[in-house]
Amino acid sequence: MIKIFCRNQGSTLLQINNANENKWLTKTFPNVEYWIDFTDIGTEGKWVTFSTGKSEYTSWNSGQPDNAGGKQDCAINNHSKRPGRWDDATCTGNFQVMCEASVRYWIDSTDIGTEGKWVTFSTGKSEYTSWDSGQPDNGGGKQDCANNNNSKRLGRWDDATCTENVQVMCEASVVFGTHCSGIGCTFNGCESSGSETWDGQMFTKFSKILSSINNILKKKETTCTG
Secondary structure, eight states: OOOHHHHHTTTOOOHHHHOOHHHHHHSSSTTTTEEEEEEOOOSSTBBOOOOTSOOOOBOOOTTTTGGGGOOOEEESSSGGGGGOBBBEEEETOOOOEEOOOOOOOEEEEEESTTTTBBBOTTOOOOOOOOBTTOOOOOGGGOOOOEEEEEEGGGOBEEEOOTTTTOOOOOOOOOOOSSSTTTTOOOOOEEEEESSHHHHHHHHHHSSSOOSSSSSSOOOOEEEEOO
């Protein structure tokens, strides 16, 4: 089954939780019909996710779901190339598979200086937090660094020992001049004058997270070179 394919990749079938996620996916993957984490295989007409057994958001196409043929128990997005509209289909249908996986990674937040006082390494201040429920708990008495996506809960922070095996995400300001030098230019491109790259900004729009997390992303001037 489609969910087993994702599980074998160390991920889960894509779950769309709200209109903003659906809009981002539609813009990013237009004209592609793909499976999403939604089914009524347990009880006909009761649509829930495989992963949670609940349903909080739907975006059915007009007249859907219709259970045509009596065996349409799985859902796809972008039905008949209508962006963001869902359709029910037989679970063995020939559609693209979209999997997702959350990654825990270190962020710039620590209380290594004073227990319980969480600040960034870079500024020594704290303006925004997104702790998971019950966190930070300083488990074992040595959890002085913070990571994001605790227990696969997107955007939720956890404290951990600073030597724990967690992914690292870095950010850097882009330095550029008025023309190409050195290795030369082989394609047109844009560079951001701020520390957040445009890729980082899009990533933040979708999952609300970035290496050093700010509550508000300011617009940055962009210079294109070619």
